[in-house]
């Protein structure tokens with residue numbers, strides 16, 4: 001990972017309504033930090049769907065995706 005980048009999410013394939021993403025996480029981070037970076041990047045994948053070029057990085061769609069992830073984690 002480049003200096004100062006803890007993780008990223010990239011659209012790697014677009015097959016109709018089933019986009020595929022690659023998430024990278026800096027393995028120098030603590031396990032706890034890696035977990036939070038994973039949730040952050042996962043929210044990008046969920047909010048972008050197949051419209052990654054139209055959705056802002058940390059706009060309302062990302063915030064909604066993040067809240068859904070936390071909700072699903074806290075329900076169990």
Ligand SMILES: [Zn+2]
Pocket residue numbers: 040044057058
């Ligand atoms: Zn982000």
